[in-house]
Amino acid sequence: MSEYGRLIEHEGRVVLEFERVFSFHRNAVFGVLTNPVFFTQWYPFATTSMDLRVGGKLKFDDGEGSIYEGEIFQLEVPASFCFKEIEDLLEIYIREEKQGCKMTFRHTFDDQSMAMYVAAGWHRCLHVLDQLINGQPAKWEDNAEELREYYKEAFHL
Numbered sequence: 001m002s003e004y005g006r007l008i009e010h011e012g013r014v015v016l017e018f019e020r021v022f023s024f025h026r027n028a029v030f031g032v033l034t035n036p037v038f039f040t041q042w043y044p045f046a047t048t049s050m051d052l053r054v055g056g057k058l059k060f061d062d063g064e065g066s067i068y069e070g071e072i073f074q075l076e077v078p079a080s081f082c083f084k085e086i087e088d089l090l091e092i093y094i095r096e097e098k099q100g101c102k103m104t105f106r107h108t109f110d111d112q113s114m115a116m117y118v119a120a121g122w123h124r125c126l127h128v129l130d131q132l133i134n135g136q137p138a139k140w141e142d143n144a145e146e147l148r149e150y151y152k153e154a155f156h157l
Contacts, residue, residue, distance in 0.1 A: 030078035
């Protein structure tokens with residue numbers, strides 16, 4: 001399985017999809033994924049509050065003076081964590097596998113011209129999430145430009 005994301009069009013919108021396989025039970029992965037202490041380390045915006053329930057609000061700070069609010073529209077422990085951030089949809093599903101679990105991450109948005117940038121960003125974020133799930137400290141690689149070039153070519157942009 002590739003760690004690279006793929007681009008899908010669905011109902012006139014752009015969907016980036018990534019998959020990750022973990023050797024841990026999905027309860028453990030879900031616990032790290034939704035723990036505010038870890039969430040702020042891998043998610044691209046700082047999280048100022050997190051109300052983990054359907055209809056619960058997530059507040060994000062972009063670090064440049066803007067505060068965004070998201071709303072959880074699906075939460076099934078330990079199978080799904082889905083929320084809307086402005087007009088974007090973020091969906092994370094965790095499925096049991098024989099030797100652990102598989103996580104599917106989807107980001108749905110409108111501006112296809114931004115796909116290579118968004119994909120490179122999520123690629124990096126999910127790499128840090130992988131580190132955290134595996135009990136390692138978050139370490140960001142300096143590979144954003146290389147990833148943008150990869151996704152530009154892969155998505156034919």
